[in-house]
Amino acid sequence: MVAPGDDLARLLLDALAAQDLVLEDGDVLVVAQKIVSKAEGRLVRLADVTPTPEAVVLGEETDKDPRLVQLILDESTEVVRKKPGVLIVRHTLGIVGAHAGIDQSNIEHGDGECALLLPEDPDGSAARLHAELQRRTGKHVGVIVSDSANRPWRLGTVGMAIGAAGVAPLDDHRGGTDLFGRELKVTLINRADSLATAATLVMGETTERIPAALVKGLAQDAASDGAASIPRPLEEDLFR
Amino acid sequence: MVAPGDDLARLLLDALAAQDLVLEDGDVLVVAQKIVSKAEGRLVRLADVTPTPEAVVLGEETDKDPRLVQLILDESTEVVRKKPGVLIVRHTLGIVGAHAGIDQSNIEHGDGECALLLPEDPDGSAARLHAELQRRTGKHVGVIVSDSANRPWRLGTVGMAIGAAGVAPLDDHRGGTDLFGRELKVTLINRADSLATAATLVMGETTERIPAALVKGLAQDAASDGAASIPRPLEEDLFR
Numbered sequence: 001m002v003a004p005g006d007d008l009a010r011l012l013l014d015a016l017a018a019q020d021l022v023l024e025d026g027d028v029l030v031v032a033q034k035i036v037s038k039a040e041g042r043l044v045r046l047a048d049v050t051p052t053p054e055a056v057v058l059g060e061e062t063d064k065d066p067r068l069v070q071l072i073l074d075e076s077t078e079v080v081r082k083k084p085g086v087l088i089v090r091h092t093l094g095i096v097g098a099h100a101g102i103d104q105s106n107i108e109h110g111d112g113e114c115a116l117l118l119p120e121d122p123d124g125s126a127a128r129l130h131a132e133l134q135r136r137t138g139k140h141v142g143v144i145v146s147d148s149a150n151r152p153w154r155l156g157t158v159g160m161a162i163g164a165a166g167v168a169p170l171d172d173h174r175g176g177t178d179l180f181g182r183e184l185k186v187t188l189i190n191r192a193d194s195l196a197t198a199a200t201l202v203m204g205e206t207t208e209r210i211p212a213a214l215v216k217g218l219a220q221d222a223a224s225d226g227a228a229s230i231p232r233p234l235e236e237d238l239f240r
Numbered sequence: 241m242v243a244p245g246d247d248l249a250r251l252l253l254d255a256l257a258a259q260d261l262v263l264e265d266g267d268v269l270v271v272a273q274k275i276v277s278k279a280e281g282r283l284v285r286l287a288d289v290t291p292t293p294e295a296v297v298l299g300e301e302t303d304k305d306p307r308l309v310q311l312i313l314d315e316s317t318e319v320v321r322k323k324p325g326v327l328i329v330r331h332t333l334g335i336v337g338a339h340a341g342i343d344q345s346n347i348e349h350g351d352g353e354c355a356l357l358l359p360e361d362p363d364g365s366a367a368r369l370h371a372e373l374q375r376r377t378g379k380h381v382g383v384i385v386s387d388s389a390n391r392p393w394r395l396g397t398v399g400m401a402i403g404a405a406g407v408a409p410l411d412d413h414r415g416g417t418d419l420f421g422r423e424l425k426v427t428l429i430n431r432a433d434s435l436a437t438a439a440t441l442v443m444g445e446t447t448e449r450i451p452a453a454l455v456k457g458l459a460q461d462a463a464s465d466g467a468a469s470i471p472r473p474l475e476e477d478l479f480r
Binding site: 195229 | 323326328388392393410427433437444458469470477479
């Protein structure tokens with residue numbers, strides 16, 4: 001259980017050492033958004049939230065607590081879809097999904113009902129952790145901050161990367177050719193989301209208490225932009 | 241390079257043996273749709289396709305070959321979105337995506353320009369391969385037929401499962417409780433898509449010539465429905 005102000009790099013390095021795992025150059029550490037948000041103090045007591053009239057109406061339309069709806073609106077730029085039980089928004093980070101990534105599960109309730117917001121700057125969170133791991137171990141370890149994602153046409157969640165550092169989120173083969181010399185028009189592979197999703201297979205989502213996973217053996221890439229490069233540009237969105 | 245009528249189970253077992261890999265109960269073999277489709281003879285010569293007037297108009301609207309558009313229409317039930325360069329449809333299998341999964345890369349062109357359709361029944365393809373592997377090795381090995389997927393709001397492809405056998409596509413925690421006893425409302429994990437995505441990290445998509453990946457160490461589950469259980473019911477689709 002991670003608390004505000006906790007030193008995540010230290011917690012992760014201790015956990016790795018306890019399992020005799022050694023960080024090597026090129027490894028990628030996938031860290032659940034939940035523990036990053038907790039360490040960064042992003043827990044909000046619903047009792048401290050005063051919903052606006054807009055949040056009250058939207059809460060009625062979606063069968064949701066108007067205080068939670070207020071937090072969702074504060075974190076987002078646009079309501080994409082709504083119906084009873086469903087509220088899909090565009091987060092200020094550009095991520096489209098349910099509830100602006102705000103989470104109410106696996107959160108301590110001793111202090112009243114709470115909600116956990118995404119980190120303010122997940123790429124920054126990843127970059128700080130990446131730098132801190134490098135400082136303490138001398139190794140270049142990619143860091144991905146992962147969250148679970150629902151999708152429009154497929155049941156069940158998969159992982160997605162909301163923050164990344166030291167690992168290229170998008171593996172760009174566009175402009176290359178396939179085995180037969182045909183131009184590859186759309187081969188842009190989302191490695192960061194793929195790593196987050198692969199990690200979810202071992203991290204689980206509920207009671208496994210595994211908030212991080214270490215990926216070894218990945219082909220090296222040149223680190224580049226953070227996960228902020230992943231959301232499609234607004235003008236390309238056909239589903240607003 | 242796989243040809244129509246090839247014995248995929250034999251090819252895969254030979255490839256595993258050549259790498260000293262041994263199948264064990266509970267392993268999952270992820271197999272690229274491309275080689276399944278090729279083995280099943282799903283390659284179509286565009287010269288053999290006569291586009292209808294509808295396909296000609298849609299081809300002009302989307303800047304696509306009307307013969308390819310005809311194949312896409314034949315494979316789908318609904319055009320979901322279209323614009324120049326983009327044609328998103330609902331495949332008869334229920335899968336929403338670009339081009340009904342029809343592929344023109346890494347396909348031999350000696351016989352004129354071709355397109356490769358999805359298997360007619362990918363769950364059936366997976367089930368046959370699952371049964372054949374069990375018959376020849378005595379091992380219970382899950383099989384997933386994977387394809388790459390584009391998504392509305394995120395750049396870059398990830399993997400998805402279009403067929404599955406011997407492995408549960410959806411890992412259902414709904415109705416359970418989290419670490420603090422709060423009811424988990426939406427925790428349904430898509431293991432099949434996650435496995436397909438994890439496999440894509442080692443299979444690549446272009447010139448790697450790796451059309452299958454073996455997953456070991458996955459927690460056991462009870463096998464259930466095929467990947468046909470993954471598409472959301474039409475009445476839940478907020479993005480038609």
